Amino acid sequence: MTPEVEAAIAAAFREERASVIATLIRATGDWDLAEECTQEAFALALERWPRDGLPRRPGAWLTTAARNRAVDRLRRRSTEAAKLREVAAAVQPGDDGADESGVRDDRLRLIFTCCHPALALEARVALTLRTLAGLTTAEIARAFLVPEATMAKRLVRAKQKIRNAGIPYRVPPAHLLPERTGGVLAVLYLLFNEGYAASAGADLVRHDLCAEAIRLGRLLVRLMPDEPEALGLLALMLLHHARRAARVDDTGALVTLEDQDRTRWDRGAIDEAAAILESALRRGRPGPFQIQAAIAACHATAADAAGTDWAQIAALYGKLVRIVPSVVVRLNQAVAVAMADGPATGLAIVESLEASGDATGYRLLPATRADLLRRLGRLDEAAGAYRDALALAATEAERRYLTRRLTETEGPGSRRV
Structure with missing residues (x-):
């Protein structure tokens, strides 16, 4: 495979996968079938494109290949003749999939479908991240701070509920938008965060998630x-x-x-x-x-950096923590308070989080604790916290940063803990 073809396939995976899956879900209403057929379409591209050359429109090629796979699968199910006719007629070249909402974007409609109020909020967000962004179950579980097995069950139940309840694949009318807004915003935020974390690591497939989240955010602003x-x-x-x-x-x-x-x-x-x-x-x-x-x-x-108004930032975090008293917000508040009022004050907030047990397993907690201890000159304790943080680091860039800080705290005159 030439570097040009390899780069084209990698780019198509990043840019087209979500769109192909979303289009097939619209056509079939079957999440699992859409994901499987899309995967098969990319496998076919790996086989055909090096031999036949790159298609002029990779996304259209992949959509057609995935649709054909779906037709083949449904043809084997004699009880689904009606659905077969629908899929065979759907997703033709030039089809923009626009519905009465006027939103000509399958991915945005997919978000609104997943964010139906019949689903629990976490299930809405998790299902969209799995389908739209291609995040693995393990990655989504990490974002929600739950075991992978727990998240896998939630995803299965969410797909079943959408299928059994006949939840439509569309942007709802204007008077129903507010009941889904919270879930849609949460999806876009976590989608962006996954890409933001990857942009400081080696996972090139995730780098474009920030741009995609921003694109969808612009669409949402135009809609609302x-x-x-x-x-x-x-x-x-x-x-x-x-x-x-x-x-x-x-x-x-x-x-x-x-x-x-x-x-x-x-x-x-x-x-x-x-x-x-x-x-x-x-x-x-x-x-x-x-x-x-x-x-x-x-x-x-x-x-x-010296001109940053940390007092204002700490005050804003005080407002935010009253609305969203999550571990992430409270930990960020600790950092802001430490910069405004001194590291000892911030460390007290971190220690209260540790004592509550709410932040157990959260990877940024020991890193924050280590940084505050380092600023206080308690280098032995800081080194121990940096080692704890290294064990939980999610990207290579994080590991490099933490290793550098650990080396600094273990310099001459410090005592290993």
């Missing part, structure tokens, strides 16, 4: 222009994505926010995000995504 939390989420994603070029150095090592070269930040994206956030806040209905975007804006608008 008066929803301030949709605007807040889009602003938040743009602000984080604006820093992507500065997050790792030339060796691939993670660069912390305070040490990033701010001349490499995307000022155009920051300015756009600031305008979107201002538009959201003018509506007078602040929510968690707007608050998080305001926090990110504090970082983005500071001339340098």
Whole structure:
């Protein structure tokens, strides 16, 4: 296989997989069949493209191949003749799949289908991440801090409920949008976060998830222009994505926010995000995504790390933790308080989280504890916490950063713990 063909197949997997699956789900209503046939279509591409050359429209080629596989599967099921006729007629070239909502994007409709209020919120988010983003069950379980087996059962139950309840594959009418908004926003946020974590690692397949989450966020804002939390989420994603070029150095090592070269930040994206956030806040209905975007804006608008208004950031986290008292938010609050009022104050919050048991197994807890201990000069304890963090690191960039910090704490004069 030539490098050109190999790169084309890799690009098609990143860019087309979700669209092919979403299109097949619309045509068949069968999640598992759509995923299996899409996988077979890519396997066929691996066989055919090196021999026959690259198709002019890889996405259309893959969609047709997957649809043909679905037809073959259904043809073997004599009881599904009606469905066979539907699939054979569906997904023809040029078919945009638009429904009465006017949304010409299968992936956005897939999100709204998965986020039906008949499903539990976690099930809605998990199913969409599995289908749309191609995340493994283990990756989704990690995002929710639950065992992989537990998440696998939730995914199976969610698919069964959609099938048995006949939940339609469409964007609901305007008066039903609010009951699904929370789930849709959560999906886009976790989709972006998965790509953001990958952008500091070696998983190239995940790098484009940030751009896809932002694209879908823009579609959602056009669909719901008066929803301030949709605007807040889009602003938040743009602000984080604006820093992507500065997050790792030339060796691939993670660069912390305070040490990033701010001349490499995307000022155009920051300015756009600031305008979107201002538009959201003018509506007078602040929510968690707007608050998080305001926090990110504090970082983005500071001339340098020393000029960051940590008191304002700590105050914003105080508001956020009252709305979303999650482990992640409380840990970020600890960091902000530490920067505003000193590391000892932040460490007290971390220790209260540890004592509660709520953060057990969360990989960023020992890393945060280690950093605060290092700032306090308690290097022996910091080294132990860095070792704990290394055991939980999710990416190679994280491991490099933590290893460097551990080496610093174990320097001359320190005592190993």
